[in-house]
Amino acid sequence: MNTTEKFCLPVDGILEVFNSFTGHHQSRFAHPALHRTALIPRLQHPKISNITKTGMGIIKTVQGCWRRQDKRVVTRRSSSSGHRQVSTDRLPKKPVDLTELGATKPKNCHRVVVLGATKVGKTNIVRRFLGEEYEEHYEPTIEDFYRKMFHIGGETYQVDLLDAASERDFPAKRRLSILTGDIFLLVFSLDDRDSLNEVRDLFNEIKAAKAKLQKPNHPARVPAVVCANKADLDAQRVVSNSEVVDILGKDAPFFETSAKTGAGLEAVFMALAALGGLPDETSPSQHQIIPISTYQSLCIGKRGLRRRRRSRGLGAPCAAVDPLARRPSFTSDLRLVLGSSTTNKKPEKCQIQ
Known part of the structure; x- marks a missing residue:
C-alpha cells in the first residue's frame, strides 16, 4: 500500500467498507466533509486485511456511535399499545421493590x-x-x-x-x-x-x-x-x-x-x-x-x-x-x-x- 492509499483509506475507504458489512448508510451520520468525494481520489475497496490499526480503531468508534444511536431510537419510540417510554439513562438494573429493603410498609x-x-x-x-x-x-x-x-x-x-x-x-x-x-x-x-x-x-x-x-x-x-x-x-x-x-x-x-x-x-x-x-x-x-x-x-x-x-x-x-x-x-x-x-x-x- 503506497502513501496515497494510506491517506485516503481512513477517510473514505474504511467507512465504505464498514457500510458494506453493517448495512448503514453513510449519509445518515457522516460529517458533510466526507461527502466531498471530489477532493479525495476514490479507490477500489481494499481488502479487510489491508486495513491499518488506525482504520480498525475508527471502525470500532463509528460502530459504537451507531449502536448508541440505535439504542436511543428504540428506547424513545413510543408504543401505541400502552407500553411506557423508557429512557436508558441511569436506570436501575432490576425492578425497584422498596418493601424488600424495608423502606415501604x-x-x-x-x-x-x-x-x-x-x-x-x-x-x-x-x-x-x-x-x-x-x-x-x-x-x-x-x-x-x-x-x-x-x-x-x-x-x-x-x-x-x-x-x-x-x-x-x-x-x-x-x-x-x-x-x-x-x-x-x-x-x-x-x-x-x-x-x-x-x-x-x-x-x-x-x-x-x-x-x-x-x-x-x-x-x-x-x-x-x-x-x-x-x-x-x-x-x-x-x-x-x-x-x-x-x-x-x-x-x-x-x-x-x-x-x-x-x-x-x-x-x-x-x-x-x-x-x-x-x-x-x-x-x-x-x-x-x-x-x-x-x-x-x-x-x-x-x-x-x-x-x-x-x-x-x-x-x-x-x-x-x-x-x-x-x-x-x-x-x-x-x-x-x-x-x-x-x-x-x-x-x-x-x-x-
Whole structure:
C-alpha cells in the first residue's frame, strides 16, 4: 500500500467498507466533509486485511456511535399499545421493590386490578394515572403491569396496576388476579351496553371470589370503583345513569369519565386512594413525577433508612414509575392465595378453580 492509499483509506475507504458489512448508510451520520468525494481520489475497496490499526480503531468508534444511536431510537419510540417510554439513562438494573429493603410498609402497598370489556379505554385510564398522555390509536392490550411509587410526607407508598385485558378468556387466570387484587377498577363504555353487562358479571365474580377469603360472619365490602368511560361521546351514548344503578346497585362508587379529556378521572383516583387508605396526594394532579433514580436516592441514600426517617414530613409529594416492573410470578401469587385461605375454618383445596 503506497502513501496515497494510506491517506485516503481512513477517510473514505474504511467507512465504505464498514457500510458494506453493517448495512448503514453513510449519509445518515457522516460529517458533510466526507461527502466531498471530489477532493479525495476514490479507490477500489481494499481488502479487510489491508486495513491499518488506525482504520480498525475508527471502525470500532463509528460502530459504537451507531449502536448508541440505535439504542436511543428504540428506547424513545413510543408504543401505541400502552407500553411506557423508557429512557436508558441511569436506570436501575432490576425492578425497584422498596418493601424488600424495608423502606415501604406492607400496609402501604396495594395492587389495583383493572378489568372490563375490550375497547372501553382501560389502558388510557391507566396511562392518565401514570402521568402519561392520552393515546388515540387503539391496539389490543395483552397484559400490562405497572408500578408507581410515591413519597408523601416522609412515607413511601407502592401501587401496582395490573391491566388484565386478556384474562377475560381465561377464567382461572382471571380468578387468580381477582384473589390477589386489593382494589378493583371496573371500566365500561357509555356507548356499549354489553360492556356494562360484562362489568356486572365481573363485579359479581369479584364478590364471590373474595368471599372465600373472608370470615363468613364478617363479610366486607368489595373495594371496587366503577368507571363509565367515554362520556365525551354524548351523541353515541346508550347507557343512562339510572340503568347503571339498577344493574350494579350501590355497592361500588360510580363515576362518569373521559380518558380523552380527563373529565371525571380525578374523582376516580381519589376514590381508589380512599379504598386503599392512601393519601389524596397519590392523585396525579397533586404530586410531581421524578426519575426513578432520583426517587431511589430520596428514599434510601448513603445513610440508609435513617436518612429517610430524619426527612419525615419534608419535601413536596412526588412519585416515580418503575420502567422495569414485572408482574410477580403466578407461583408466588398462588402461594399468596393459598396462604390467605388458611384464615377460613374450612379452607378450599384450591381457590383458582
